[in-house]
Amino acid sequence: MNDEYPVKATHTSVRVLRAVMGARGVGVSELARRLDLSKSAVHKHLQTLTALGLLAREGDDYYLGLGLLKFAVAARERFRVYEVALPAVEQLADVSGCVASLLVYESGRGVVVAQTRGDDALTPPLSEGDAVPLHANAAGKTILAYRPAEEVDRVVAAGLEAVTENTITDGERLRRELGSIRDRRVAFDREESATGWRSVASPVTDSRQRAVAAVSVSGPTDRMSGKTLEEDITGLVVSTAKSVENDLL
Amino acid sequence: MNDEYPVKATHTSVRVLRAVMGARGVGVSELARRLDLSKSAVHKHLQTLTALGLLAREGDDYYLGLGLLKFAVAARERFRVYEVALPAVEQLADVSGCVASLLVYESGRGVVVAQTRGDDALTPPLSEGDAVPLHANAAGKTILAYRPAEEVDRVVAAGLEAVTENTITDGERLRRELGSIRDRRVAFDREESATGWRSVASPVTDSRQRAVAAVSVSGPTDRMSGKTLEEDITGLVVSTAKSVENDLL
DNA sequence: GCTGCCGTTCTCTATGAGTGAACATACCTC
């Protein structure tokens, strides 16, 4: 038995969900092929997941079901920072014209729980619901900077995987950068999470000075480089995060 | 074996998820009691679901995990009407000051995929992610009015469950009302889905004149009764739905 | 220091998750 997934059938069901998500409209045989399972097994899972509302069937094709929405909304509601930060993030996108996001910390990783595109924003590399490693982007680094030391140790020990060629992979270099982030309450990401993309981020901390989330603005490298622009956006991001923090108390 | 849920373990896992959602922060023993399962079984499910990112653990308490968000976002993305209608629904809430919602049709039921509160809106009985029967509310009725006849037959045959004392439970009366809804492209809900609440709704149909969603405005009975107010809001709802429909083509 | 609760980890067994083959049906191609 796999120690990580003691209930194997649940693992299989989630694999089915993921495959359906990746395919958007797919039938039994195709799924069985992709997952290397028997048609009958896949069929049982599809039937179960559909009855539970997690999948929807149209003809002979399956799609993710809207029953998933209730769960996700409940998961998000737990983080009061979401409600508080949402209007601030929207405003940030309006003013900057770029992509503004809210990254929430959960179980050692960051999850994009809100994202708004400004007027002239391209499609960003990440979107709502995506999970990212904390060491490989601006928002994650600000969160890591305001987390207990053991957490940083754990992240470093787990190995700093390179997402792009600019990703910080050296533990000591990361620790140094986290220190300077603590000085200014800002982190930058120069194509460390996606080639051609830069971002600026600032943390949202709780009463014990531990980060619960981070606000960020991202854009293509050519639009995120001018001195004043960069400094203006930086100021905006920091003040937005700070005001969210105040509203949170 | 239960025919509805051929994969029993998946059913159990979803029961665990639902119980965690209802409790927001709960441990192994408490869950085992609520679900009438052994502690060891619950423990296995919790471990599996946590490893899969569907749950998050904090100390000895479990919460719904943000990994659910990715699935929900993908489920919602399938309905292009969501993206198109979102700004229109927000505007509707602004202008009316009440609660504006978008109900999407899926597998014989309606799901609230977007909802915005106007300035002086109370907490509505439904919120994002909730699923509702089509016969017991304004938005559902407009959808049902623009669905194939067999679908109405199925709904009626399944039995029109009473949600409040005003819910339509008679098949013939429902069919008559669906007819008049088709005349004006509007439906009303006079405390049929929640006591003290009224709504106005209008359908969003596709090129074959089949409803894919409905736009609605809801408010407490005392605020949803004045003649002009009611007629103004009705006009707004109808024109909003119609404009969403045009944008959808 | 005892009692009671907690989460975790055993062992154990009946159940059911998954396989593979057979089936009905639909859609092409020849």
Added chain:
DNA sequence: GAGGTATGTTCACTCATAGAGAACGGCAGC
């Protein structure tokens, strides 16, 4: 039309496993 090859569904089968139950160690409160 007949034959071929897809599809989804339904069998019977069997070994793995989901779930039960007991025992463990840790923690908190009388």
